[in-house]
Amino acid sequence: MTVNEIVRDAVLAGAGLPIPSGPDARIVVPIPSERLQNLVELARTVCGQPVTAINIITEDLQYQVATAGIDPHMCAREDSMCAVGFLSGAPTVLEDASLDPRYSGNPYVDGRRGRVRFYASIPLITDDGFVLGTLCAGSRETGRISDEQLRGLEILAAQVVDVLHLEHRARQLAGALAEAERSNGLLAEFAGRISHDLRNPLTTILGYVELAEMDAEAGDDGHSSDYLDIVGNTGRRMLSMVEDVLAFATIGGxxxxxxxxxxxxxxxxxxxxxxxxxxxxxxxxxxxxxxxxxxxxxxxxxxxxxxxxxxxxxxxxxxxxxxxxxxxxxxxxxxxxxxxxxxxxxxxxxxxxxxxxxxxxxxxxxxxxxxxxxxxxxxxxxxxxxxxxxxxxxxxxxxxxxxxx
Structure with a gap:
């Protein structure tokens, strides 16, 4: 999967826009991002058409992530008007879609799902040529747009791509920050456990060293070998723990x-x-x-x-x-x-x-x-x-x- 495909999928999976279970299901989604909503509203104003939408097109689906004039919905890619020619990278403008053989049998044109007549679609193309989807406009009435309006839609389509990348990077950053906070919490907990587990044997070692020193000052060395045995065993357990911690720290490199x-x-x-x-x-x-x-x-x-x-x-x-x-x-x-x-x-x-x-x-x-x-x-x-x-x-x-x- 390319970086751009990841961006496309992240729009669906990571932007708080859940994919419904069926290809024809209506979408109940959170409010689209303010930037995307502003762009799709501006597109409606620029082209003077009643409906505009930002569509992300996957291998199987067309998913509307922001709309103006209609509620967002999802359809199978085979039913999508935008999927017909978006991979060409060129804009599509039809005064009457019912007269174009590529679109006349589409369910959104022939009456099964809608009766779109005017239709314009601008591919959403990344800098390296990957096509994420489209910015489209439509109407039940025949119509046309000027060259200036078409140029305005192309500029807005480029802005949509920039916003999608920006929001994807923002989600990545938020995820990284959340993971850093989680890791810091685990590190603090880990350090607390290590200090606790090492403090006990160290206390034992120091305690028996003090007993040995006291016996030495009193001229009684009778227990020294016992003390040394305990100190040695405790020290070996500490060494084993330190080795386990070091092994754990290096695993996964x-x-x-x-x-x-x-x-x-x-x-x-x-x-x-x-x-x-x-x-x-x-x-x-x-x-x-x-x-x-x-x-x-x-x-x-x-x-x-x-x-x-x-x-x-x-x-x-x-x-x-x-x-x-x-x-x-x-x-x-x-x-x-x-x-x-x-x-x-x-x-x-x-x-x-x-x-x-x-x-x-x-x-x-x-x-x-x-x-x-x-x-x-x-x-x-x-x-x-x-x-x-x-x-x-x-x-x-x-x-x-x-x-x-």
Missing amino acids: DLHPAHLSLPELVQDVVEDLAAILQESGASIDCGELTFTADAGQTRVLLQNLIHNAVAYRRPRVPPVIHITGHRGEEGAVLRVIDNGKGIGPADRERVLDPLVRLHREGDPPGSGLGLATCARIAAAAGGRLEIGPIPDVGTIVTVHLGPHS
Whole structure:
């Protein structure tokens, strides 16, 4: 899709103008933008005709985004008068459309939907030659316009194109600002969680260092080795958290797509997690799928999901993990299904946020970044991650890897 096609579609999807469900439906729309409405009203004044409209024409539809003299409506492109010749890039002016063989059988001319006689249409052409639609004028009476009036409509058509681009850019800017505000909020929340999660182990370390110093001043070194063990373990946990945070921060950067085999990726992960898989008695089976994705990030995704399936298993129940893959409408879809504790409906969205842990009885310690990392990998690939239940117990994690997989 070209930039101009995106602009055209953004007029329909992003300007607050919903597309009705049927091609013949009347449109109930918010008030058009003041600038577009002013231009279409000015066009009516310039040409002296009772009806003018700004039309955006897509592959299937003609959509009126501003009108004067009629209510806006939508029709199938095959029924549109403007769609007949707008791609030529030249204006069309007909004193009586019923006498032109290109238009005489059109439903807006032959009485099925209207009886248009005078008709003028100016293509809306971007600087690089893309035709978005038309600025048109019409009447039930035959008529004509002067060369000066036609030139005025052409100038207004150029202004319509400029306004459509300007409003599209304004919506993009508003979206970017909203996303920046959302990102800043998430960053502040993330920083708050990090500072909280690092403050506790640091307090522990400093506390035991002070105890060791006090014992040293008192000439009692009997507990020093115990203190050092605690400090070392706590420091290692902090280091692991810092490494998790750094890994999360770098996920989703430059992607290097490659042809991948799902069974081969899973086998690599099984070898990496061999110790915990053997200790837990886990069993894993994997279906066949060849797809395109970043090898390193997809391996991290599968490793996190398989590790979670083992870490959050039910007491005294060996983990059983099924990994499947297939091709959907939006690209490759991976599923990791386990028989573990599961995640309740209220928590399935929340656990995808960074540093969120459920703190359930028997849960192992963690950084709360595993699922957030998986969600970020899926998003970087142009897809998404969803968490759902399975009928009895356990969790199913579905990863859509996007259209390029």
